[in-house]
Amino acid sequence: MLRKAFSTSHLALLAMALPAIAQSTDPAWLDQVAQEIAAAEQCEVGYFIKVREYELGGRRVYEARVQCVDGRQFDASRAEPDPTFSFAACEVRVC
Helix, strand or coil: CHHHHHHHHHHHHHHHHHHHHHCCCCCCHHHHHHHHHHHHHCCCEEEEEEEEEEEECCEEEEEEEEEECCCCEEEEEEECCCCCCEEEECCCCCC
């Protein structure tokens, strides 16, 4: 009987912890990218690739490749103090 109560209490604790585990660990600025690219390029974000955040010349830089659900890809970038992201379509390039 004690074992059953022990198991039930553990399940209850696990159920309470699941929403916290399921929360995104993505940086908050990716939400801004998703909103801006939806408006600018009619892109519904499927997922992000190569997410980077770094300092360059005393400015904070944010970069990510966006994979749209329709298959298109864009490079998104922003350097502070610029408040908005710029988007460049990923196309076949020959170097």
